[in-house]
Amino acid sequence: MCLCIFSISLAAQQIKYSDGNDSWNPNLLGNHRVVVEFTGKDNVAKTTIEWRRRDENPELKKIIVQDANGKEVLNTKTENINRENGTIYFEPVSGKGKYYVYYMPYIDEGDANYPKGVYAKPESKADAAWLSKIKKNLKDNCTVKEIQSVNAFNSFYPMEVIATAAETKDIIAKNSDNSFLVFPEDRLYSIRMKNDLPQRWIQKGVQNSFADTAMKGEYLAFQLGVYALENLSNVKVQFSDLKNESGAVISAKNINCINTDGTRYDASNFAATVSVSKGKVQAMWCGIDVPETAAAGTYTGKATVVADGKSKEITLQIKVTNEVTKNGGIDSPEKMTRLKWLNSTLAQENTVIAPYTPLEIKGSEISLLGRKLILGSDGFPAQIQTFFTPEMTVIGTKANDILTAPIAFHFVDGAGKESLQWKNTGLKFLKKEAGTVAWESVSTSKSLQMDVNASIEFDGFVHYTVKITALEDATFNDINFHLPMQSSSAKYMMGLGQKGGNRPENFDWKWDVAHKSQDGAWIGNVNSGLQFSLRDEKYSRPLNTNFYLQKPLLLPTSWGNDNKGGITITPNQKSVLVNAYSGARTVKKGDVLYYNFNLLITPFHALNTDFQWNTKFYHKYSPIDTIAKTGATVINIHHANAINPYINYPFIEFKKMKSYIDEAHEKGLKVKIYNTVREVSNKAYETFALRSLGHEIYSPGKGGGFSWLQEHVGDDYIAAWFVPEIKDAAIVNSGMNRWHNYYVEGMNWLTQNVGIDGIYLDDVAFDRITMKRIKRVLTKDGHPGIIDLHSANQYNKSDGFNNSANLYMEHFPYINKLWFGEYFDYEKNQPDFFLTEVSGIPFGLMGEMLQDGGNPWRGMVYGMTNRMPWSHNADPRPIWKLWDTFGIKGSEMIGYWSENCPVKTNNEKVLATVYKKNGSTLISIASWADTDVKVKLSIDWKKLGIDPSKATITAPEVANFQPAQTFTTKDELPVSKGKGWLLIVK
Incomplete structure (x- = not known):
């Protein structure tokens, strides 16, 4: 990023904003300074700086003055420090010449990777004798030469240089008959501030038009900055067709506002309501998808901002050149062309992914790779089978029954007996596709109706929506869900607070979503098992990896029942009964409860042992020749290095990355990169466009963290991983959102244009929908699409006491190798723990060890080693x-x-x-x-x-x-x- 030197015309002086080229240490002095030149004769220098600061309460921050040689001037005094300007007196210890005024010094405290930028408080080191020399009527005897940021990335110019209160009052007065103002803005100048107008808009004045130039096929982004003069609700942007002088048209269908309209990560429609409080600024990011077939010329049309019945028209004048862009301009992300990716539907069709096979239906039986689901007339599983041998290397012909009786709900009266008699409509298939089979069944009793809608996918994921509607008032001592399992398919257990290993003889668990990321478990054997998870219609994916407590699970209204619900697991002579109970409750006529649940039938496929022996990871960015000599076959490129510097944003140094990958391919090695969704680098070009979407992309939070985040993002975010060497400061993503669309498109672009052979996932914050899409784009056109998953042990307070393998099991069908991981103890844990929590074998996977190199002797019992280097x-x-x-x-x-x-x-x-x-x-x-x-x-x-x-x-x-x-x-x-x-x- 380049910061040119600019001038701003002020009442008394011209101020230049320039790049300090990293010429000072910001951890002592801060990221910003003013260069002043002392021209006076006395022993007291005085300068009034019109710095126009966006930070609140600048009078609470320390001022440091240095001479041209970097020596601190101790005799200083401040006066009238505010956001618009401030006066500084100092002793000109080096006589006439240049001095530096550092006005936001801070110190990074806390963990190196989770710093806390603490701004120094004012202090006086001046001696009384010097202070007595300051004359009350002393005039400024310094010239403000320029305001510098430590580097271009830290600059406040131009979009964070605030308008003064007087300027703001004046523009409001001149437009007093409006409920809001609209400031069109170029895509290169992201609107950053919510609480202030930028001085740039004062200088430009209120504009009624916006003009820009685009190539054919380009996605042209632009902004409409809405400044609310009164509280606004339901702000929207409407577009007309754009027409050129020859009558050619760019349809309004090609123009949208990403703040209010689009496509969600699961391909459903996205619609958001935007409200703007009085005195606040809201960026409305819009985009014109210029067709490649568009005729050259200048197109004119309207963008109309509408809020509460009021509207403001902006004339759009878009010049389309004769040049045709490549990839929709995607190769120039600094122009915000990739905002189009937020509404992508790439790889959404549920096509079968290798090695899985199309689903087959025969009567009420649905067959899939190595498994079979047999449905009852009520829509619930009557039997679930797997056909994997105990060795897990092949799919056999002998069925392994998982259930001893059909899965069923029970509505229990005060005597502890089933209180309802049901009639069902029978099984009705709604969808019969290679990748998905869906069905429904409706059961009715005197007091309740149960609508069952369910589906199974080709990988063994089964989703149930169970809607219970009260036909009359009714009271139940318990509503429970029985999952009766064969003891041979219930040898091991993992989840619900139980460390992976042998299933306990008896087990009792209660909901505690405030502290525990627990809503289900896996119970099974090596070659047959089930994971179940209990949810309702309000389920929202929680945060993970240190952030669970900041966005935990929502207690399901049905299953949780005000914490009356829980799960018991008890064996008897015939089976192992999983009983999910929700306790006593009374329902009124018309009440609706959702007892939704998911099942994963394990294992997902047979072990691919040859892949394990052939795939030897080198997990570090090093010269290709060095790696080739080790015998490794796959290179994992983490972030924070020359070719992938910024966490989860591997697009800035892609040319270096491509050169490295090309060399690796020439020498017979594959290259995978670190890239996931959980947090995203502040170096992302789209940071402030994403911020304009409220909490859709970024989680709400207390702010803080590295100084750049505090100074530019401001507030309402969660600071995540930080790399001090390159000042890469990440922000935590929220749950499932349109950033996942961007992620899928980005992975496709990296595969097709840079040549990556897969990804290294360091924990996962997206769901199986996104994982399937990722696997499709990574394996497209014959690319290997290798995915390995690393996880630190999630069984701790910050992560809500979940097991990594249980937490990420929905992704296992698409993972090639596990690497569990930091904080896993390979010495104290028993074989059943290794088998269930670390090895991946009960799920058709193999893995490697990490913590302290693992235990190589124990590892080889499961085919595991560790990684170089x-x-x-x-x-x-x-x-x-x-x-x-x-x-x-x-x-x-x-x-x-x-x-x-x-x-x-x-x-x-x-x-x-x-x-x-x-x-x-x-x-x-x-x-x-x-x-x-x-x-x-x-x-x-x-x-x-x-x-x-x-x-x-x-x-x-x-x-x-x-x-x-x-x-x-x-x-x-x-x-x-x-x-x-x-x-x-x-």
Whole structure:
């Protein structure tokens, strides 16, 4: 960004605004200074600076004066400091010449990545003798030369240089018969202030027209700044057709205002009501989608701002040149051309994504990849089956029943018995598509009607809307939901405050949305399971990753029932019953309750073990040749580096990124980048356009954080991740909104134009709709579209005590690899925790370890290593080398969790997983015993296909893992605490 030197004409002087080119340290002096020149003769310099500041209460901020050599002037005094101007006296210690007045000094306190810019308070260091020399009638003896910002990005000019109170009063007086004024503004000058008019508008005066130039095919953005002279509600912008001198037309349908109209992230219509309080400014961002076929010429039409029955017409004069732009001008985001992306419907059609297969319907049975849903006449699942083998490497033919009885709601009377008799209309299919099947059923009783609308998608996501309408007044002791599961499909549990692992014998849970991000759980086995989540019609996705408490779940009116609701899980001889109860309630005739719920049928697909062995991540921006020598095959580019500097906004250095990726491709490596939705860099060109949308894109909050945010965004935001080296300060996104449309379009652009091979997700703040769209654009035209997901352990107060795998399970169908993650303990947790919370295996995924390099012995039982060069104490290259030497690609992985595993030990705390090939086998052994132990192997040689009389067992040398050693089939193996072996049997 370039800041030219500008002049502003004031009553007494000309002030230039210029770029300080990072010539001082802002963490001591602040981001702004005034350059003054002392021309007097006395020992007291006086300057009155008309700085026109947007910050409130400037008199509460310290003033620092330095001479031209950077030496602080201690003898200073301030007078009449206000937002419009201020007077500073100082001792001209270096005589005539240049001095610097720093007027917003601050110190960054707090965590380096979550700083708190604290502005220094006024203090007096002047001695009494010097102060006594200040004459009351002393005139200014300094010339204000210029106002500098530490760099161009920090400049207040021109849109944050305020109009004075007198100027504002004057323009209001001249337009007293209006309820509002409209100031058309160029797209290059984002309207930033809500509480002040910019001086720029005073100088231009009230305008009735707007003119700009566009190329054919360009999206031409512009602003209409609405200044309210009285409270306004329902502000809208209406457009006429644009016509040129030859009669050619750009239809009004090609023009819109993003503040009020558009398309939501889920392809539904977006409509917002904009209100503006008296004395406030509202930017209305508009865009003209100029057709590529438009004839050259100047087009004229009207934009009419309407509010409360009053209107203001602005004449639009758009010159369309003969030049045709590429990509709608998308390659020039500084011109706000990508605001068009906010209303994108790209990749919305629910087409089947590989490796999934189209849904098939036979009667009431719906088949999908490796699974089957059988519906009852009431619309609820009568049975759910999976067909995955215990090894999870193939889809078999034997059905694994998940349910012991149909899923059902029960309306219980005071005696604890079912109180209603139901009749249903039967199952009616509403949609039969490859990607989605939808159905409905209506059940009625004397007192209630139950409308069931549901759908299943090709990946195993099942959504139920259950609408209960009271046909008469009724009282129930309980309304509950029964999910009766086969014990074989309910071995493990994760969620509802339960750490992933073996399912507890009995379980009792209550709603606590204020503190806990918990509305469901996963219960299952390695090859069959269900995740359920309980919601109502008001569900709104909460914030995550440190921000849950700032936007928690809403307690469902139905399930929560004023905190009377909860969940119990109890086993009996026949099944494991999940009972979601909502407690006693009375309904009046006409009352409506929504008992909505979602199901995810797991696993999503078989394990792709060869992808695991072939995909070796290097997780750092380094020279390509350096990475190639390590044996890594995929490079993950985080943010805060030369080619991807700004968090979740990878568009500014895209040329450098493309050059790097092109070189990697030439040398046989793939490159993925960090990019997600949760927070977005303040370097985003569209920051203030997004701010104009209220809380749609940015979450409300207390503000604060890094100085730039406080000085330019002002208030009402949540400060997020900060990178001090490049001053990248992010702002937290709100929930599901049109920024997700932008995100999908951005990923498509990066794939098609920059050549990225996928994305690295660092936690996820969007839902499965956006994830499917992302996967489609990443894999379009044969691109690999690799997605790996990292999560720090979410089971903590700030994240609402949810489990990462449970929180993100809806995304697992489209993830290629997990990386869980920071704050996961690989030493103290038991195998059932590894299996459910870390490995991804029960969901058809494989993963890697992070915290402290993980435990390589335990990791290999699940096919996991860590990443280069993340942990210096656990370099994965020796294990990678063993994979290649053994030839692990193409082997069959048979985990300890499978009854078919051909190798076991005689110690239940020492587990073995087999990687089987023709004629040879790799056995991974890991110990969870409390001490060093010795174990004997129990080997089913027939299953291995190896003659025991000819078998050799060797432990090849693996650096930092094990020494070379040979064993016989009868030997006891010494296994150190927390360690293990990799053995090759031939």
